[in-house]
Amino acid sequence: xxxxxxxxxxxxxxxxxxxxxxxxxxxxxxxxxxxxxxxxxxxxxxxxxxxxxxxxxxxxxxxxxxxxxxxxxxxxxxxxxxxxxxxxxxxxxxxxxxxxxxxxxxxxxxxxxxxxxxxxxxxxxxxxxxxxxxxxxxxxxxxxxxxxxxxxxxxxxxxxxxxxxxxxxxxxxxxxxxxxxxxxxxxxxxxxxxxxxxxxxxxxxxxxxxxxxxxxxxxxxxxxxxxxxxxxxxxxxxxxxxxxxxxxxxxxxxxxxxxxxxxxxxxx
Numbered sequence: 001x002x003x004x005x006x007x008x009x010x011x012x013x014x015x016x017x018x019x020x021x022x023x024x025x026x027x028x029x030x031x032x033x034x035x036x037x038x039x040x041x042x043x044x045x046x047x048x049x050x051x052x053x054x055x056x057x058x059x060x061x062x063x064x065x066x067x068x069x070x071x072x073x074x075x076x077x078x079x080x081x082x083x084x085x086x087x088x089x090x091x092x093x094x095x096x097x098x099x100x101x102x103x104x105x106x107x108x109x110x111x112x113x114x115x116x117x118x119x120x121x122x123x124x125x126x127x128x129x130x131x132x133x134x135x136x137x138x139x140x141x142x143x144x145x146x147x148x149x150x151x152x153x154x155x156x157x158x159x160x161x162x163x164x165x166x167x168x169x170x171x172x173x174x175x176x177x178x179x180x181x182x183x184x185x186x187x188x189x190x191x192x193x194x195x196x197x198x199x200x201x202x203x204x205x206x207x208x209x210x211x212x213x214x215x216x217x218x219x220x221x222x223x224x225x226x227x228x229x230x231x232x233x234x235x236x237x238x239x240x241x242x243x244x245x246x247x248x249x250x251x252x253x254x255x256x257x258x259x260x261x262x263x264x265x266x267x268x
Contacts, residue, residue, distance in 0.1 A: 004035050008145060010153070018156065020149070028096075029065035032171050033058050035145070036138035037066050037129075046127035048073035050120060052112075054226070055080050055091040059132045064097035074102040075126065077119060079112045132168035139207055142174025143181070150182055159186055166190030166218060167226070169200055173207055173216075180212045189217045193226040 009024040023030045041049075049067055053060040053076065060076045067074035076097060080087070083106040088098050098104050107115035120128055129135070150157055166172050172190045179186050192200055197218035204213050 004038050005144065006148070008149065010149065018159075026065070029058075029062045031058050031062060032142070033062035033133055034065070036133035036135075036141045036170065037062055039137040039141040040129060040133055040135055041066065041127075042137070044127060046072060046125075048075060048123060048126035049129060050075045050077065050123055050126045051129040052077040052079060052116060052131045054078065055083075055087065055094050056226070057131070058093055060102070061093040061097045061100075063129065064100040064102035067102065068100040073126075075119070075123065076102050076104050077112075077116055078104060078106050079109055080106060081108050081110075130168075132170060134168035134170045136207060138170040139174040139177065142171050143177040144174075146175050146178035147182060150178070150184065157182070157184055161187040161189055163189045163191070166192040166200060167194055169204055170207075173204055173213070176212055176216050177208060179215065180208075185215065187215045187217055189219060192218050192220045192223045194223060196220045196223050 004025055007025065009021045011019045011021060013019045022032045022035065025031065025034050049063060049072060051060060051063050051074070055078055057076075057078070060078070064074050064076065066072070074097075078094065087106065088094050088104055094104065105115075105119070120126075132138075162175060164172060164175075169190065172188055176188050179188070190200065195203070197220040200218045200220070201213065201216070204216065
C-alpha cells in the first residue's frame with residue numbers, strides 16, 4: 001500500500017465550501033482511521049495487533065484491513081452489552097473485519113477493562129492500539145496533513161472554520177495542532193457523537209496544551225448518539241448566520257467520521 005502522507009482529496013462543493021473526503025483513501029477501508037494507522041504502525045512489524053471498538057467501529061475495520069495487507073494477525077475486542085452468535089453478521093464493518101481475517105471477541109461495558117487487560121497479558125507479544133487510534137502518532141498524522149494542505153493551498157489560510165465529527169478527538173487535535181504551529185486563527189468545530197463538550201476538552205489536554213485548543217469548539221448535541229440513525233436518516237448541521245452549510249443523507253452518525261468541511265471567507 002502506497003504511503004498516504006502526500007495524498008488527500010480536497011473538493012470544491014460550493015463557492016465558499018471545501019470538503020476533505022478521507023473515504024477516498026482506499027476503496028475497502030478508507031478514512032481517517034487508515035491514515036492514523038500508517039503513523040501508528042510506521043516502522044513496526046508486530047507479531048500481531050490488538051485493538052478495541054464498538055460494533056460500528058471503522059477503526060477496527062481499518063485495522064483488520066491493515067493486518068490482512070501486511071499478513072499480521074489482528075484481534076478485535078468489541079464492547080457491547082448485546083451480542084450473540086449472529087452479532088458479527090448483523091454489522092457490516094464487523095462482518096467485513098471478520099472476513100478479512102480478524103479474530104473478533106466480545107465483552108460487556110462493565111467487564112471491558114478487566115477483559116482488555118487480561119487479553120493484553122495473554123497476548124503480550126502483540127501490539128496494542130487504543131480504540132479509534134487515539135494516540136500521539138495518530139494526532140501527528142493529521143497535524144502533518146493539514147500543514148501540507150495549508151502549504152499547498154494558500155487560499156485556505158484565510159478560512160473561517162473547519163467542521164468535522166468528533167469521536168476520540170485525535171483527528172481534530174491534529175488539525176488544531178497544525179493551526180497552532182502555522183499561527184492561523186481558524187475555528188475547529190467538532191460535532192461530538194460520544195462525550196459531552198466538557199469531557200472532550202478535558203481529554204484533549206492529555207495530548208495538547210490550552211493554547212493549542214483555544215479555537216476548538218465542541219458541539220455536543222449529538223453526544224451519546226454514536227451509531228444511531230435519525231428518523232429520516234438525514235443529518236443536518238447548521239452553523240453561522242443560520243445558513244445550512246452541509247447536508248449528508250443515508251449515513252449513520254458513526255459513518256461520517258471521515259468527512260471534513262472547511263468554509264472560506266469572502267475575498268476582499
